[in-house]
Each structure stands twice: as structure tokens, then as C-alpha cells.
Amino acid sequence: MQYRIEMITFEGQDDRPGYLVRRLNEFGKDSWRVVSVDLTPHPAFKAGPLPILLERPSVSGAAAGASALLAFRTH
Template sequence: MEYRLEKIHVADRADRSAYIVQRLNEYAAEGWRVVSIDLRIHPSFAVEDLPVLLERKRV
């Protein structure tokens, strides 16, 4: 497996839910699967960024 950590920037979005789903579908089209979405605030991430952990089989 390989993993990827992404930050989905949601601060400027009126419909955050639709934008998050759109971005996740883009990752899925590349073969990525969501392992975790952390909704808690972390000091290493800006409040407007949503951390998402992705995985896929290594090719």
C-alpha cells in the first residue's frame, strides 16, 4: 500500500460538503481510498484545511 496525506482547503467554500465530496471523488478516480478524515483542529493544520488520509495499492 501507499499513503498520501492531503489538505482540502474549505475556508472559502460556500457549500463545503459538496466541495469535499467533489475532491474525494477526484482522488477516487486516481485510485485513492479515504482512510480517515480528521475533523478536529490540529496545530499543524490551518483551521480552514481539512486533513484527509488516502491509501491505494502500490502499482
């Protein structure tokens, strides 16, 4: 498995939930699967980058593509 941490910032984004969904779907299109999202409140109570832990199989090619794709939807 490959792992990666991605920091998502929301500065200048009016639709934060929609922006998050779009970014997570972008990761899914690249065969990344979201393993963890750190929602721990920060002591300063201000918006900061949201850490996302991603994983995908180490194999290359089409075998890693469709099975690891994860789509997110707004509710």
C-alpha cells in the same frame, strides 16, 4: 500500499459539503481510498484545512484502478 496526506481548504467555498464530495471523488478517480478524515475540533473554533489520509495499492496499471475506486455521495 502508498499513503498520502492531502489538506482540503474550504476558503471561498459556499457549498462546503458539495465541495468535499467533489474533492473526495477526484481522489477516487485516481485510485486513492480515504482511510481517515481528521474532524478534531480546533481550539480557535475557526475553519481550517481538513486533513485527509489516502491510500492505494502500490501496483501499477488497471489492477489498481477499479477495485480502489470509492465514490462519495451527498445525503
